[in-house]
Amino acid sequence: MASKFVRIGRIVTYHPDLRVAVLRCRSFSSASNELDIPFYDAPESNTQTRTVWPDHILGPLGPQDRRFLMPGRVGPCVNTSRLQQEINAQARVDFTPSFNIDQILPQLPHQRQSDISEQFLTSIDEIDIAFIDKKMSPPVPSDKMEYRANSCPQILRKDFKDLFPDKNLMEGNLTVISISVKTNNDMTYWSSEVEREREELLDSFVQGAAEICQAFEEAGFWADFIDPSSGKPFKGAHTNFTLFETDERYRKLGFEILDLGCCKVISHPLWGTHSFIGTLFTSAPLEHPLIANLKSTP
Template identity: 35%
Template sequence: MKTSAVCPQMRLFASRLRQFSTQTGMAQAPIIFVKGGQSARPNSLLGPADKQFPFPGDVSHKSALEEVGSQPEMSILSDTRHSINSLVSANRVDADATYLNELRINALEEAQERAGDWPIELSLQECPRLLKKDLKFLFPDLKLDKVAVSVLNLTQKTENDMASWSKDMEEEREVLTASFVSSAQAICNSLRSCGYWADFVDPSSGRPFLGHYSNYALFETDDVYKYMGFNIEDLGCCKVLKHVAWGSHAFVGTLFTDAPMDSQIVKDILAKVNEED
């Protein structure tokens, strides 16, 4: 069974996903278990049986049950003896990681703003058998042989023909790649927050974006996409993917998850595509 949903704009869909992926779930109330509830009660004249419940009737003050906050880690600056190299290296690593993360986020947001007002399609189906056999090579650290895997294909309609190379086509493809990565991360975050596994293929390399590196690569022009509703045309010099409605004016990104197709989180994601303003 295959399910599809269409959204009029990629920017609109990305905005909905960002709001959806940042929603916080309800926190479960804490439960306190008392050990040895069925054992004989000791003589209270000899003192409390449990120091956590010192008052009559096995009552405790709430402060005794409060979790003690973790102690802040000692900074390298608090050490009385240190070298210049240790100070520079420690601060540089933190600064570089933060700076690179900010650059990545800014680049993705800029790509979302540059995305055209073209429609997108999110299709969901059970992973085809031919592709399921290759998942052990794409995700070598996971055992997915006996796990039901669903495939989500996010297809963006393009302004340029992806079958004819041009500078405009190349620039548009870079924008669409960044736009897909941003949306795919939001989808995976939503699925993982519900306890499911989820990952997606980096269109620029054909390899898992969140998982470990793999020698196996999956590209949008591979024949397995024929089993997911696309046409693959061999032009001799290269292969071209064609959408059933948009032809070669299409860019496809693929996600994998073990979330059932009828699970609530998957239904909510599809609902975000069909949601009206």
């Protein structure tokens, strides 16, 4: 059974391997016609104090609320004693300011981007807190794949829009999915075993990501993924922009980029440098069953 951690704007699940997630995603895609996201109607307003419009006498000029007869929806105060009590209560309030100047001044662009980036990140501390609070069970030894979906804020889409010149990422929904696989070898070193494992994981990721993107497309959404070998979109139009796994933008997805002097390596919050990372982009919203219900083996 895979574990799941849900937070506003983020879903994290663990599975034994990528194939399990692909099969789960395909199963939801085949049943997408039967999976409807519920829409809730707005509660009916209280009509006891409202008139039926149009007014048969005044027509469209008739008020919709008899309590506010004057222009601008203004009406007389009929409970003057209560109003006087509220005024007296406000007069007794200590108006000593309890805020600093930074709370009333508008944020600078780099401050706003920094705040949003910080909200977007998933740090190791946050995952530890989720484990401690029992909101998320730690992955068992057999769970070697993490499927993390983030709802991308509008301001961070600028960092990714050049990767897809034929797609306007600034409009509609954008969900960034990070697939992390725990490796047997430490990726900070090079050896024939490390190279062999990376090649196997690369082939597995490309095949699995292509099937996941196909499932999203069958459900009516746009989807593409970054080929780790080239750093470019696998299905999109040609572009000179890349996103390799050691790119600094991965910090905004919750990973660390370690500078070893001779090279850089990506570090997973739980598995450190024993990890292989891949990324998908889709226009499917985070609450769609293809993403939200990807939490257990089929």
